[in-house]
Amino acid sequence: MAWAFSLPAILLLFVFLLIPFLMAIGLSFSDQRLVPNPNLATQFVGLRNFVRIFADETFYRAVLNNFLFVIIVVPVQTALALLLAIFVNQKLKAVNVFRTIYFSPVVVTMVVVAVIWTFLYNPGEGLINKFVATITFGLLGPYDWLNNPNLAFPAIMLLSIWQGVGFQMIIYLAGLQDIPVYLYEAGQIDGANKFQQFLHITFPMLRNTTIFVVLATTILAFRLFTQVWVMQGPSGHPQGSTITMIVYAVNQGFKQGKIGYASAITVVFFIIVLLVSILQRVFIREERTVN
Amino acid sequence: MSATSMQHPEITASPYSTGYKIRQGVRVGFNYLLMTLLSIFFLFPIVFMLVSSIKNNETQVLMDMSTLYAFVPRGEIGAQNYYDVFAQMPFERFMFNSVFIVGMMVIFGLMINSLIAYALARLRFKGRALLLAIVIALIIIPLEAVAVPLLLLVNRFGWLESYHVQIIPFMADALSIFLFYQFFIGLPRELEEAALVDGASLFRIYWNIILPLSRPVFATVAILQFLTHWGDFLWPLMVTRGEEYRPLPVAMQQFFSQDPKVWGDIMAFAAMITIPVLIVFLLFQKWFVQSVATTGVKG
Numbered sequence: 001m002a003w004a005f006s007l008p009a010i011l012l013l014f015v016f017l018l019i020p021f022l023m024a025i026g027l028s029f030s031d032q033r034l035v036p037n038p039n040l041a042t043q044f045v046g047l048r049n050f051v052r053i054f055a056d057e058t059f060y061r062a063v064l065n066n067f068l069f070v071i072i073v074v075p076v077q078t079a080l081a082l083l084l085a086i087f088v089n090q091k092l093k094a095v096n097v098f099r100t101i102y103f104s105p106v107v108v109t110m111v112v113v114a115v116i117w118t119f120l121y122n123p124g125e126g127l128i129n130k131f132v133a134t135i136t137f138g139l140l141g142p143y144d145w146l147n148n149p150n151l152a153f154p155a156i157m158l159l160s161i162w163q164g165v166g167f168q169m170i171i172y173l174a175g176l177q178d179i180p181v182y183l184y185e186a187g188q189i190d191g192a193n194k195f196q197q198f199l200h201i202t203f204p205m206l207r208n209t210t211i212f213v214v215l216a217t218t219i220l221a222f223r224l225f226t227q228v229w230v231m232q233g234p235s236g237h238p239q240g241s242t243i244t245m246i247v248y249a250v251n252q253g254f255k256q257g258k259i260g261y262a263s264a265i266t267v268v269f270f271i272i273v274l275l276v277s278i279l280q281r282v283f284i285r286e287e288r289t290v291n
Numbered sequence: 292m293s294a295t296s297m298q299h300p301e302i303t304a305s306p307y308s309t310g311y312k313i314r315q316g317v318r319v320g321f322n323y324l325l326m327t328l329l330s331i332f333f334l335f336p337i338v339f340m341l342v343s344s345i346k347n348n349e350t351q352v353l354m355d356m357s358t359l360y361a362f363v364p365r366g367e368i369g370a371q372n373y374y375d376v377f378a379q380m381p382f383e384r385f386m387f388n389s390v391f392i393v394g395m396m397v398i399f400g401l402m403i404n405s406l407i408a409y410a411l412a413r414l415r416f417k418g419r420a421l422l423l424a425i426v427i428a429l430i431i432i433p434l435e436a437v438a439v440p441l442l443l444l445v446n447r448f449g450w451l452e453s454y455h456v457q458i459i460p461f462m463a464d465a466l467s468i469f470l471f472y473q474f475f476i477g478l479p480r481e482l483e484e485a486a487l488v489d490g491a492s493l494f495r496i497y498w499n500i501i502l503p504l505s506r507p508v509f510a511t512v513a514i515l516q517f518l519t520h521w522g523d524f525l526w527p528l529m530v531t532r533g534e535e536y537r538p539l540p541v542a543m544q545q546f547f548s549q550d551p552k553v554w555g556d557i558m559a560f561a562a563m564i565t566i567p568v569l570i571v572f573l574l575f576q577k578w579f580v581q582s583v584a585t586t587g588v589k590g
Contacts, residue, residue: 001493002416009407010422012463013429016441021432023440032443087326092319100576101330103583104337107572109522111540112561115547116336119343119554122356127339130357162333167583174584223433226524230544246435246525253439254529262439270436277431 024270027263034257042260049264059265061240062248063272069157069244070221070276077161078213081168082206086198088169089176099173103166110163114230117159121145146231149241156227156242164220168213175209176202211284215277222273225250245269338362340565344558347371352555372559376546379556381534382563385542392457392538393520397513399462404512405505408471409497413483423472429465435525442529456530457538461520467512470585474508475501511582514575521568539564 028049032042053059088099105113120127123144132141145155179202187197225246228236234251236243245265253262342364346352351366376382410416411423434441441460450456478501486496502509524540531537537545546560572579 002410002414002419005410005414005493005497006407006422008403009463009468012403012459013426013465016444016460016463017429017432017437017465020437020441020444023444024437027440027443084329087322087329090322092322094323096576098326098330099580100573102333103580104569104572105333106583107518107568107579108337108565109540109543109568111522111524111543111547112340112564113336115543115557115561116340118547119356119558120336120339125353125357127357127361162336166333170580170583173580219431219433223435225435226522226540229524230547249435249439250525250529254442259439259443266436266439270432273433273436274431 021270024263024266027260028267030260030263032259032263034253034259045260049261050268052261053264053268058240058243058248059245062236062243062245065153065236065242066222066224066244066272068153069160069224070218073157073161073221074214074217077165077168077217078210080161081165081213082172082210084165084169085172085176086202089173099170102169105163106166108163110226111230113159113163114227117155117162118146118231121155123147147238149238152232152238153242156231160221160224160227164217168217171213172206172209175206179205215280218276218280219273222269222276245272335362337565340558340561343555344372344562345369346555349553349555352558356554372553372555373563375553375556376560376563380542380546382542382560384534385537385539386563388454388536389521389538389540392454393517395454395458396461396520397516399458400464400467400516401509401513403463404467405471405502405509406497408468408475409501411468412472412475413501414493426465426468426472430469432465434461438525438529441526445530451530452532452536453530454536457523457527457536460526464516467516470512470515471505471508474505478504507581507585510578511585514579514582 029044029046030042031045031048036042084102088095088102108116122129123146124142126142126145128145129142132143133139143151145151183201183205184197187201192200223246224244228242228244228247229250232238232242234247234255236247246269249262249265249269252258252265339361342362343352343356345364345368346355347367347369355361355363355365407426411419411426445451445456445460482500482504483496486500491499522540523538524544527538527541528544531541534542543560543564547557
């Protein structure tokens, strides 16, 4: 009976996740095309795709961008989420309204987010340029945000943080509400100020929440695709400055038809994601034993 | 609880002293100010979209885009941009496609994933531990890593250009199974045991006892799946060509990439994707927030 209950899910996961995953590995050793050439059968090409990948500058750029995105977005987004959670965890009137407001970008679909921000980033007369000019008294700007190779990727980071941070905030909020009040009372009796309370009570008590938030955000950040594809197209315009591993893989496999090469990229992508999450876990374990 | 205020509350005199009250008032006022500034950051793109979408005159939209007028409905106000969207494409078709695809995915997903989670959490059978380990391991494989071979696979099934190609591959979901599993192992066993003594079948127990007790986790999984898949872009982009089976995000992107760009119409399209979800979110705000919070409990 247990197997009857499990069968539908097992079957679906097997056919639509495990098999494609194994196929990706298999295809990465072949020269499979999206539209097969009837005169040229698909062949096993050994490590050729991987050799090519490691000589491919665009691929390096994609990997670099992925890491840049993770290194900047994950800490910023996590810190901002914690700050917001602390704000909306106060016993103040209207705090629910603020919770709702901070969470609302999460329900806006990423394609829509990308489109709105494209308009906001309008070169010259766009709202963001106007804002930058106003707060710097006309010193900075206007910029062509999405066409400037130095600015395009940071611009995409900003809207990604805007859209995603509410989700993390709610998880932190749940973590904050799990902290027993008596810890703060004890802290106050010991003469800890608010900042010391945060450092010695709140932050340590949020350890597990932080681990979860950082892990989840990191993996999501590596999957960066939709924003770039909608705003900058398959090549990671301008001059490949916004290309990511997934954008490059879909471009190669789907647009260029090089399934074998695209599969090799996704295999490397998966290995990187796996390594990063294992590293994070090992690092976290060690800290646990120290505590 | 605020990290922004760093006074020493223990040094202050009686909470009834004027000094204390003033400090409290300033602290609260400062908090509200900061929270309001942050609200502007989170709301301005959404308000910008909604306001632009009801400005009928495209020149007005462009003229206002660099000033605070971008947030003020002025000039010719109306639903013309919305009519324009319907006139240019079968928007209602895309809306139906999205609702149908995501609805089916969520409903079947709830059944399939909760059933296997029930078996894993409550039944003893050979291979249970291994199966659980495999399911948890599968959480790490992102769709993006298998999208290309999955495309070849469904192509071999002859599934392109259809609803089921967008539904069936994503009904089973390892993370959902894990969330159900975690909830089910926390349920007390007594009720089931009584039912077993009464000779109820396992499916009956699942359906009549476990399911009614598990509404929160069902809501959680449903909401998370809905939020994820309502915005699905990569897969539908790969498997649909024509308008018949195209969901909203892909339709939006194709509309957006056409030139010349009419921003009023684009914003109307964007608003029509966003408003239904915003309304549902505002209505079920509490559930939304709770459900997102429970995903963090895994620690």
